[in-house]
Amino acid sequence: MKAIQLVAHGAPGTFELRDVPDPQPDAGEVVVQVQSCGLNHLDLWLEEAGLPIPVKLPRIPGGEIAGKIVQVGESGSAGVPPASSEPGQRDAGAPKWKPGDAVAVQSNIFCGECEFCRRGEESMCLRGEILGVQRDGGFAEKVVVPTRALVRLPAGVDFDTSAALTLAGSTAMHMLTNRAQVKPGDWVLAIGGASGVGSAAIQIAKQLGARVISTGSTEAKRALAQHLGAEFVVDSNKPNWPADIRKYTNKHGVDLVVEHVGGDVLGKCFDCLARGGTIVTCGATAGRDVPFNLWPFFVKQHRFIGSYGRDRVDLEKTLAWTAEGKLKPVIDSVFPLDQTAAAFAKLRSRHCLGKILIEPFEPESESD
Numbered sequence: 001m002k003a004i005q006l007v008a009h010g011a012p013g014t015f016e017l018r019d020v021p022d023p024q025p026d027a028g029e030v031v032v033q034v035q036s037c038g039l040n041h042l043d044l045w046l047e048e049a050g051l052p053i054p055v056k057l058p059r060i061p062g063g064e065i066a067g068k069i070v071q072v073g074e075s076g077s078a079g080v081p082p083a084s085s086e087p088g089q090r091d092a093g094a095p096k097w098k099p100g101d102a103v104a105v106q107s108n109i110f111c112g113e114c115e116f117c118r119r120g121e122e123s124m125c126l127r128g129e130i131l132g133v134q135r136d137g138g139f140a141e142k143v144v145v146p147t148r149a150l151v152r153l154p155a156g157v158d159f160d161t162s163a164a165l166t167l168a169g170s171t172a173m174h175m176l177t178n179r180a181q182v183k184p185g186d187w188v189l190a191i192g193g194a195s196g197v198g199s200a201a202i203q204i205a206k207q208l209g210a211r212v213i214s215t216g217s218t219e220a221k222r223a224l225a226q227h228l229g230a231e232f233v234v235d236s237n238k239p240n241w242p243a244d245i246r247k248y249t250n251k252h253g254v255d256l257v258v259e260h261v262g263g264d265v266l267g268k269c270f271d272c273l274a275r276g277g278t279i280v281t282c283g284a285t286a287g288r289d290v291p292f293n294l295w296p297f298f299v300k301q302h303r304f305i306g307s308y309g310r311d312r313v314d315l316e317k318t319l320a321w322t323a324e325g326k327l328k329p330v331i332d333s334v335f336p337l338d339q340t341a342a343a344f345a346k347l348r349s350r351h352c353l354g355k356i357l358i359e360p361f362e363p364e365s366e367s368d
């Protein structure tokens with residue numbers, strides 16, 4: 001099969017389009033023909049060797065996979081996911097997968113057996129692996145994944161839509177409905193409304209009855225955030241944009257910030273926060289070490305919550321909401337597999353409105 005391999009780290013790194021052996025599934029695994037795979041900031045970190053995780057090269061990147069099952073591993077007794085009697089119907093009777101099934105793949109591959117996985121908190125798996133980082137991902141015609149990472153695509157959700165929403169969208173879903181809570185009427189600030197997480201966060205917060213404010217560095221990005229449902233959008237180039245947020249909320253501040261940038265932006269988020277407000281964060285693209293003033297933090301009884309990846313339930317909810325039309329993808333552009341390096345360059349340039357996708361296979365009729 002054809003695959004893009006990262007062969008040397010850098011900014012840009014070195015990618016090669018190579019013919020590699022088709023992946024073979026073990027028991028409890030399937031081979032998915034990748035129809036569409038989203039590009040994420042995580043991929044840039046992989047490219048630049050910016051992850052605090054050892055990575056072996058060559059590596060096929062790509063964690064936001066939607067495709068069709070083409071091969072199911074022989075179901076011997078070994079390797080079959082453990083029957084789970086935990087809440088929900090996870091693995092109940094081990095879903096039967098067959099060639100032709102349309103699926104999304106959960107990118108944080110979890111073990112299914114540790115104390116966290118057993119209670120449905122796969123985002124905290126003790127033996128988790130990131131698809132496309134610690135194992136080969138979806139910038140290839142095919143990928144092998146464990147069946148426990150599969151979620152069936154609901155009717156009406158096509159491959160590009162899934163690949164534009166399942167990683168960043170389920171990250172936002174985890175932040176807004178799992179790690180933090182939103183009450184109707186709350187003010188929610190979604191940082192970076194044109195980004196993958198930000199564009200989903202605006203829509204999810206809106207659905208939950210919040211009044212949403214977002215940020216954007218260009219006119220086009222701000223217009224997109226507004227189109228997605230933000231009531232106000234502030235220009236993040238303005239040094240004192242938190243003052244605008246105070247003004248829009250009548251000095252109240254926002255009750256929740258959905259943050260994924262870090263660096264200087266995080267400090268500004270605290271300046272926007274109402275008393276008793278919460279910041280939930282899932283990323284640090286602008287910097288991981290940040291100054292932190294404890295005084296206003298405890299005096300205003302703020303909460304600061306970390307969020308990582310998603311649980312299975314978050315991914316299922318993301319796809320269900322998408323099928324119901326409550327969540328829509330924002331797709332910037334679609335690249336063929338041999339243009340993957342150009343796709344990385346575009347994401348790095350930050351001139352994107354929504355998601356960049358790679359289609360390793362020529363799009364067939366995606367409506368089925």
Ligand SMILES: [Zn+2]
Nearest residue numbers: 111114117125
């Ligand atoms: Zn686990």
